[in-house]
Amino acid sequence: MQFAQLPIDQEIRDEAGRSGAWPFEEARKLVARMERSGKSEVLFETGYGPSGLPHIGTFGEVARTTMVRNAFRILTGDTIPTRLLCFSDDMDGMRKIPENVPDREALVPYLHMPLTVVPNPFGGASQSFAEHNNAMLCRFLDTFGFEYEFASATEYYRSGRFDAVLLRAAERYEDIMAVMLPTLGAERQATYSPFLPISPSTGRVLYIPMKEVDAKNGTVTFTDEDGRDATVPVTGGSVKLQWKPDFGMRWAALDVDFEMFGKDHQTNAVVYDRICEILGGTPPEHFVYELFLDAEGAKISKSKGNGLSIEEWLTYAAPESLGLYMFGKPRAAKRLHFDVIPKAVEDYYQFAASFERQDTRSRLQNPVFHIHGGAPPVSGIAVPFALLLNLVSASNASNKETLWGFISRYAPGVTPETDPELDRLVGYALRYFEDFVRPSKRFRAPDETERQALEALARKLAELPADADAALIQDAILDVARPIERYQDTKKTGPNGGPGVSGEWFQMLYQTLIGQERGPRFGSFVALYGIEETRALIDEALSGRLAGGQAV
Structure with a gap:
């Protein structure tokens, strides 16, 4: 998943300019944006909520953004520098105590305090909960070789990086409220403020109305938790913004050019854009991706735990296969569960095997080009x-x-x-x-027709040379099935003009011999497993030992 340094010639640039691959489509929008703005650098951004550990969605967002970034580099001949900023909203208050932390009771006094103030419940060198999770994020991204810069909201707020735009937010407070209030219910409207002050008395992030916003002095006044009025500056980390205004403020302050987000943000995108414009910025190019579903088609929820974690995927497959899963149809809802892993692995190596044979146009459409920044490290695999x-x-x-x-x-x-x-x-x-x-695995015993077919297959395999290849074995398997009426498919034509062989034949082989509903080309399996070993497997099935539950 590294940001590869692929040599870029004119042919690649020309083909990239016409390519229908979605990273190039998004990158072309950025090229047009740079032509309009005249900027000398492109800033990509991804956001991260450090209340939990990095997850598969984090990988997807950074991987897909990196694909667009690399596509932009190719389109421009690498003449415009780019940066990827992974931004952690670690100044957010801890609204609830996560389920997966030790000694949850010890964190109760820190509810609603900024995550960078909450003690680290896991131990180790990190002082705060946010610092621990931010370190996990960086370790996570480094594992996959992503090229990025890490940014902490707390550090940016406290250091003054956002001060100029926060002062502008105080000046244009009413304009921001005019955008936000129509998006809220009546009860929330009565108490809403885009500014969230940090209580001088308790240190908690307060969701309360402002009594006064003083644009001239750059301060806000509110009733603190001790019942007394407090006035604090909007600068220097004394306040943060609500998450929707924060999106737009960050875009304006950092001059972000590209940010993708999930479909759950789509209805708010117009709000983020308008806040950005009010604060003097130009909204970035967006890419909205669909959310993942579980095996039953329900939306994946971190709190429900009905999804597939990054650790679980990487237990059974390499990161490249996950990159392939992220590349394919990002605007379509996709089910994310264990059953998708083998297909993702299989497809990855098929794409890798075809890459070397393809011309430039086809390569730019090939997922492995985008997964590896144009330079895939493998060219297929000897055994699928x-x-x-x-x-x-x-x-x-x-x-x-x-x-x-x-x-x-x-x-x-x-x-x-x-x-x-x-x-x-x-x-x-x-x-x-x-x-x-x-x-x-669920083996079933063959019926009488199937027994006769399996006996015929065992005899046919015995006639083959020991070194028969997969194609010869597959032909022999088909020859056994063709005379058997149950396995004839009149919609297909056999080699002598007769009916072809139906899929029911191969399904029977997998159900009785392997204990599965389906599998790859059976001739290839026999070639790999061995002819004599397959004949022994048939004997096991015919004897009833497989269906009886005895292990193969």
Whole structure:
């Protein structure tokens, strides 16, 4: 996921200017923006709420932004510098105590205090809850090789980085209120203020109305929690802004050019833009992505825990596969659950294998171009991931050595040393099988027609040479099915003009021999697993030992 330094020639730039890949479409908007503004640098921004740990959505936002950033670099021939600012809203008050922290009671006195004041409940070198989570964010982003700059809201507010725009917000307070109040209910309107003062008496972030906003002196007056009126400056970190005005203020203060956000922000985007304009800025280019769904199609919620964590994905697959998942159709809602991992892995290596054969136009459409900044480090894999999973399933392998015994026979000369990428996949396949495939395996006993078909298949395989390749084996498997009426498909045409073979044939093979509903090309599986081993597997199925629950 690194921001690669791909050499950019004119052909690449020309094709990028016409490419329909969404990162180039977004980057072209930025090119036009730079032409209008005359700016000498482009600032990309992503936001982060440090009340929780980095999650899969954090990865997606930074990865997708990096894809647009790299596309812009290609379009401009790398002549305009770019920066990516990962901004942590760590001055926000702790509105509730997270479920996953130790000794939750110890944090009760710090409710509604800025997250940079809340003590770190996890121990270690970090002093505050926000500092701990910010460190986790940076470690998280560094793990994936992202190029970025970290920014702390607390540091920016306290250091004066936002002072000029905050003073302008005091001057244009009524204009901001005119934007905000129509978006609120009657009860909230009565108490709303875009300024959230930090209580001088308690240190808490206060959601209260202002008694006075003094634009001349740059101060706000309010009733503090001790019942007395307090006047504090809007500068120097004595106040922060509500989250919607804060969006627009930050855009104006930092002159942000691009920020993407989830669909849940879409209705507020016009508010962010208008606040930015009121404060003298130009709203950035937006990209709104769809939210993730769980296996049942419900919106993923961190509090419900119904999603898939970044740690869980990376237990069973490499970051590149997650990058592929993020690249595909970002404006479409996608289900994010464990079952999507094998397909993402399989698709990634298929795209990687095709990259070397493609012309420039096709490469710019290929996801691996955008995942790796134009320079994918791999060009495919000797054994597809789906085949590895089926090999683990059929062989009952529990370690890499067993699997490599099959792989080395299937692909002579390929070893863990010569193909470390495949060795990494072997490890993922073993873990994924053990946790997800094995518990769901359900063998069924063949009926009489299926028994006869399996017996015929065992005889046919015995006739093949020991070194038969996947294509020859697949043809033999099809030859067995063609005469059997149950497996004939009249919508397909066989090699001699007769009916083709239906998918029911292969489904039967996987249900009775592997204990799954489907799988990759069966001839490839037999070539990898071995002809004699497959015949032994058929004997196991015919004897009833597989359907009886005995492990393969």
